[in-house]
Amino acid sequence: MDEFNFIKAIKPKYYKHSSVVKGIGDDGAIIQPNYSQQLVIATDTMVENIHFSLEYMSFEDVGYRVLAANLSDLAAMGSQPLYYIVNISSSNQVSNQELVRIMNGMKELADSYKMDLIGGDTTSSNQLVVTVTVFGQVDQNKKRLRSVAKPGDSVFVTGYLGESGYGFKLLQLGDYQHHNHFIKQHIRPRPRLDFVNTTATIDRICLNDVSDGLSSELNEIADASNVSMLINWEDIPVHPDMTYLEGFELEKLLLSTGEDFQLVGTCSQNDLKQIQINCQHAGIKVSKIGKVLDNNHDPTVYINKNGTKSRLDSQGYQHGKCKGD
Incomplete structure (x- = not known):
């Protein structure tokens, strides 16, 4: 995995939300929340051969599905999606191009809700593991508990x-x-x-x-x-x-x-x-x-x-x- 080129390949050219002060490119993202709303955060991890299989799913499918699971949690809270962060662990057998395909699957779904990718991390492991953290906002009187x-x-x-x-x-x-x-x-x-x-x-x-x-x-x-x-x-x-x-x-x-x-x-x-x-x-x-x-x-x-x-x-x-x- 070439982390530098991977980040370069997935870095957004612009951010959809003006609340993103600083996205990918520094040690952390900076956001300016809407003070009239409450921030909702959810995260989920999917592991190859436990939560998905590349025998019948494409890399794009994997990315789409793990983000969809997180967005379902936001929906259950009555929240509107804003941003997401992605952590991927993979072996050397998974190429940068295939990792980008995972991200493209997420982007397809994220774009339909005008979500911004604001950060993440990549590490090496023996199997493919994808963790997504999503951020949303909800009116304090309309949260669904x-x-x-x-x-x-x-x-x-x-x-x-x-x-x-x-x-x-x-x-x-x-x-x-x-x-x-x-x-x-x-x-x-x-x-x-x-x-x-x-x-x-x-x-x-x-x-x-x-x-x-x-x-x-x-x-x-x-x-x-x-x-x-x-x-x-x-x-x-x-x-x-x-x-x-x-x-x-x-x-x-x-x-x-x-x-x-x-x-x-x-x-x-x-x-x-x-x-x-x-x-x-x-x-x-x-x-x-x-x-x-x-x-x-x-x-x-x-x-x-x-x-x-x-x-x-x-x-x-x-x-x-x-x-x-």
């Missing part, structure tokens, strides 16, 4: 669930040509920043992104808000082309596989009606899947399936473990 769910709220999700996991299954089977929609949902998911813009007028929304599986995200909300929830299995949105799947397989995809980067949240029943109207105009599917219950001092998520109510424990992706472990 896991801790603001209230009894009586409706529970909702955006889009369809299980699509990314199904796409991953198809890739494992070597089905790269068919079902392109699902494979794209796994390789190049689109973060739900459109939901942020569409619901900006709503005062209180509790949000979490479905990166680790619906069951895990719901339990995180329940714990943070000290509430319980009841989810209806029949109301969880499933893509029509996935309804043929067997019961256990479909249940795993919808409840625990994760990496959909859709949003799950709660809000008042009246606000949900307005959200669904706004989102319908914007082409965003929003489905009510349950309700928030009164707290009984033991935050619990329940699921009602075929008339039977049972506890839905966290079963999602555990960081540090490879998919399939």
Whole structure:
């Protein structure tokens, strides 16, 4: 890796945000935050053969996907994206040109949200590891926290669930040509920043992104808000082309596989009606899947399936473990 030439190749010619005082080129970036907004920071790391594989992904896909995961976190906070920082560790078998391709994949997504690359670092390692840190801004009264769910709220999700996991299954089977929609949902998911813009007028929304599986995200909300929830299995949105799947397989995809980067949240029943109207105009599917219950001092998520109510424990992706472990 030739770090000097790599930095030269990816350094922006100009910055989109006037708040960037100094970007790439010094020991640190300098930004002048908007004092009427609060800064939101999120970071994520993806490791080759754990979170992605170059057997079925291009270098551009890798860059796109790791930035998309971070932007999904910003969306779950109700934040507008501003800047990003990239750290890459790779072996000598990865060329500068291939590293630039990773950055180009990120730039493709970043440019659509007018984000600025303001720094990063490169190191040598035995495998390819990409870490991205993103910065966003949010009005202090419009931040979306896991801790603001209230009894009586409706529970909702955006889009369809299980699509990314199904796409991953198809890739494992070597089905790269068919079902392109699902494979794209796994390789190049689109973060739900459109939901942020569409619901900006709503005062209180509790949000979490479905990166680790619906069951895990719901339990995180329940714990943070000290509430319980009841989810209806029949109301969880499933893509029509996935309804043929067997019961256990479909249940795993919808409840625990994760990496959909859709949003799950709660809000008042009246606000949900307005959200669904706004989102319908914007082409965003929003489905009510349950309700928030009164707290009984033991935050619990329940699921009602075929008339039977049972506890839905966290079963999602555990960081540090490879998919399939």
